[in-house]
Every structure is written in C-alpha cells, then in structure tokens.
Amino acid sequence: MRPGWEDGRVPSPFLSALRGDRGDVTPIWFMRQAGRSLPEYRASRAGIDMLDACLTPELAAEITLQPVRRHGVDAAILFSDIVIPVLLAGVPVRIVPGRGPVLDEPIRTASDVLRLRPIDPDALAPIAEAVRLAVAELGDTPLIAFGGAPFTLASYLVEGGPSKDQLRARSMMYADPHAWAALLNWCADVTGAFLRAQVEAGAGAAQLFDSWIGSLSRRDYQRRVAPHSKRALDALRGLDVPKIHFGVGSGEVLDLLPGLGVDAVGVDWRIPLDEASARLGGGVPVQGNIDPALLAAPWSVLSAHLDDVLDRGLAAPAHVANLGHGVPPETDPGVLTRIVEHVHARR
C-alpha cells in the first residue's frame, strides 16, 4: 500500500509535493484566492470591515472555503491578514481598501519599539476557531496557515503604510540597529504565534510571506533580516507541517531561503522555475510562478504560458502550481477555474 493510504484517506498531492514527491497531477492553489475576484466573497463582505471579517470565525471560515468550492484548488489558505497578529498584540492598524494596512502612529524610534507588547495567546482564539471550522468542512483538502515575514511586517509598521521602496524601514536598520533588531524580533514573535495557533488548530502546511524582500540588498537580507524570518518559522518547532517561503523579487536571495528551515520555496514571476530550481541547488520543491499579468490575456497566450511554467517546474523535485503573486481583484474567476482544469489535465 502506498504510504498515506493506511487510514483510508487520499494523500494530498499538495502536501506530497511539499515533501518532494511528484505525483501524477501537479497540485495548484492561488495566493489571494479568497478575495474580491469572487462575487460570493464580495457578497459575504458587504458592509463588513476587512479586519472585523477576519476576526469573525464563521465568516472567515466561509470565505476560506469559497475558492475551494468554486475552483477545485488543492489547498485552502485561511482568510486572514498578515497584520492580524499586530492588531491582536494591541497595535492599532486598519486596512484601507485599494491601499493596504495603515497605522496612524508608525513605529519609528527605540521608545516606540519598547512600548510593543507580546501577543496574549488568548487573543488568537478567533483565529484558531476559524481554522477549526474551515478544517472540519475541508475534508481531505489541506488548509495553509500563513504569516507575514518580519521584514514585511516591520516595513508596514515603520512606514505607516505601503511604500515604494521601504526607505524609512531600511534607514532604521542602519540609524538604530538595536531598535531594528528588537522590532524584527517582536514581529517574528507575533507572526510566529499567529502561525503556531493556526497549525495547532489543524492547518496542514504553513507559508511565510515576505512581500517586500525584493527591496533588500543580499547582504542586508542575510545579516539583518533572515535570522528573524528563521525565528518566526522556528515558532513551529515540534509541529510536523511542511513550510513554504514566498517572497516577491526574491531572485537574488533564493539560495539563502532553504537555510531558513523551509521545505519549499515560492517564486515570483521574474525568473523561470528551472532557473529558480538551479539557484536553489536542484533539491528543493518549488511553488509558482504564473505571471498575474497574463490572467487577462487571450486563452491561447495564457495556456502557452501555463505549459511553459509546468515544463520548467519539472526541473525541481516537485512543483506546486500557483501565481507569482496574489490574484488581482479584477480577475475573471472563470479564468482561474480554467487554469486549475488545465493544470490538472496535464500529465
């Protein structure tokens, strides 16, 4: 009998791929699959603030399930946000539609950092409950836990909102290295607690998102950021789930990422997967890297791109198909369903 079949459950192609086993079918899910591209999401969210929705377990679970029902993807990802643990640790943050997380009082000085408090584990109860509700409905489809990497979180905290090149955050790294290290440790600990709560409640895999990693030099990433990302992932110590690192613009640091202790690496659209796999040393499962810009292209153009991504993904031990970044809100959801069918039909 094949391992994993003993208990009568079908082994998940997604979890197998993260462990390095290439099955008959390439698994697929989409970053930001739960969101504005879905009419059922817009209906569920009508009149409800984004962060309130994340903290309402029944609603968060329902939104988590929507893309699985509609597209037949191989994994769900919890409907939540990277700033939820920041909010639950008592830092006022809101999400401005069309912009992203905003803080009216950014964290910029050593004394701002000193005022940050650890997260109270009880505050994570609504997250754990949302995970339990979603997992109960998902059956054999695994749920992905996620968190924001310390650098991406710190960038929002220091800048007070989204920024072009994270200059203020990168300046703090040199202007006050001690405050910087303390801030990144705090971010690692809150995001680590968020990840751990999701996995303890039943998530089957975990992904760390470092959306702003591409603004860092290799040297700064290695010395002043990567140890904190590792600290966040180390919060999952003792829990047997595969871990994925995803960063936007991470090409120059790709080879450093397996050193964080992850099982698989997500790749954005900028470098082809065969090149990414070579940079990773050839032994690491990859995830990605359909260019979101092609979602609006004619199907012949998009499907040729999908085939190219799948062919190049063969260079790695295993491949989880995904976009190179999140689903744009204006995406036609029918295109996403068609991509899932196309990827699943290829052998």
Ligand SMILES: Cc1c2[nH]c(c1CCC(=O)O)Cc1[nH]c(c(CCC(=O)O)c1C)Cc1[nH]c(c(CCC(=O)O)c1C)Cc1[nH]c(c(C)c1CCC(=O)O)C2
């Ligand atoms: C940087 C970042 C954030 N949040 C996240 C990241 C890392 C990944 C990335 O780079 O995209 C992570 C995130 N945010 C959300 C998820 C849910 C799971 C999923 O992928 O489906 C995940 C994994 C829901 C969300 N998070 C957000 C939405 C949109 C809220 C809405 O519908 O109004 C969703 C579905 C809000 C949000 N939150 C954030 C931004 C930039 C925005 C977009 C603001 C906007 O364009 O309106 C911060």
